[in-house]
Amino acid sequence: MKGLSAALEREGYTVICKSAIQSKLGRVFSMVKAVFKYGSSMDNALIDTYSTQNFYYAVIVSQCCRLIRLPYIPILHGGNLPDRLAHYPKMSRMLFKHAKVLVSPSLYLKEAFVKQGFDHVVYIPNSLQLQNYPFTVRDLDSIRLLWVRSFSEIYNPCLAVDLLKGLQDLGYEASLCMAGPDTDGSLANVQTHAKALGVDVKTPGKLTKAEWITLAADYNVFINTTNFDNMPVSVIEAMALGLPIVSTNVGGMPFLIEKGEDGILVPPNDSKAFIEAILDLKSTPDRTHAMVMKAREKVEGFDWDVVKAQWMSVLG
Numbered sequence: 001m002k003g004l005s006a007a008l009e010r011e012g013y014t015v016i017c018k019s020a021i022q023s024k025l026g027r028v029f030s031m032v033k034a035v036f037k038y039g040s041s042m043d044n045a046l047i048d049t050y051s052t053q054n055f056y057y058a059v060i061v062s063q064c065c066r067l068i069r070l071p072y073i074p075i076l077h078g079g080n081l082p083d084r085l086a087h088y089p090k091m092s093r094m095l096f097k098h099a100k101v102l103v104s105p106s107l108y109l110k111e112a113f114v115k116q117g118f119d120h121v122v123y124i125p126n127s128l129q130l131q132n133y134p135f136t137v138r139d140l141d142s143i144r145l146l147w148v149r150s151f152s153e154i155y156n157p158c159l160a161v162d163l164l165k166g167l168q169d170l171g172y173e174a175s176l177c178m179a180g181p182d183t184d185g186s187l188a189n190v191q192t193h194a195k196a197l198g199v200d201v202k203t204p205g206k207l208t209k210a211e212w213i214t215l216a217a218d219y220n221v222f223i224n225t226t227n228f229d230n231m232p233v234s235v236i237e238a239m240a241l242g243l244p245i246v247s248t249n250v251g252g253m254p255f256l257i258e259k260g261e262d263g264i265l266v267p268p269n270d271s272k273a274f275i276e277a278i279l280d281l282k283s284t285p286d287r288t289h290a291m292v293m294k295a296r297e298k299v300e301g302f303d304w305d306v307v308k309a310q311w312m313s314v315l316g
Helices: 002-010 024-041 054-067 081-087 089-096 107-115 158-169 186-197 209-216 233-241 271-283 285-302 304-315
Strands: 045-049 072-076 102-104 121-123 143-148 174-179 202-205 221-224 245-248 264-266
Touching (some): 024 054, 045 054, 054 072, 081 107, 102 107, 107 121, 143 209, 143 233, 158 174, 186 202, 221 233, 221 271, 233 285, 245 271, 271 285
Parallel strands (some): 102 121, 143 221, 221 245, 245 264
């Protein structure tokens, strides 16, 4: 939520951010403490809500908000949240039923929540400051793959290593960079897997926004290997930068990418389909050029200057 916080502050809102502590217990304590310390002087609490273990943090914080009558707004991020609705109905009602409004950055999650009876859902896409994303059309002489996510099992990062190996085995000059923080030990798994396959993978770790935008200039295909997803900011940013997208066809991705028009969607955990899609980008440069132009045009609708009025309406 750092990008949203900064954008709201530029519009004159006072924003207090909590949850950066690494320790899970410390993070929950910090968020709960902030609710009781600042809640009486705040108009709303924005709660980033994911489908992983962070889901429970959102439940706890929301109930604290209810205790002090502080309106709260869950921001729905987790691509597997529909599974939470299905398997944890009581906890889901505690969190979502009493919210002022639910903000969904994807039509996929909005549709899923409405089907479960939550009709107070507002669609506001993830925004970005488009002027910070220089658009560049890239050639695909060599294949330089970029993967940007947190290292987590649900994002299937080892599949990216398989793609690199497969391309090299076919005789193509290919490289891979995987940037992001490690959340569950998956980074070590990726490194072990790469070593076992005999390929070199760059892993620069967690990068600032400016750092990864600079890094992206050296790559020419963005891959999204996840098994669950919503509408990831990293993919939107890659579209803004002119990187052709190859992503798994899961969760909210078909709501973001029109297959074959502004990106390529393939089945999850299918290295063969991924490799074929990447080689298709390489072999049809005119089509790839048209695809990235359409992708950039689409994300222009996600610019902060376009969506800020929706946020101001929700915040009241």
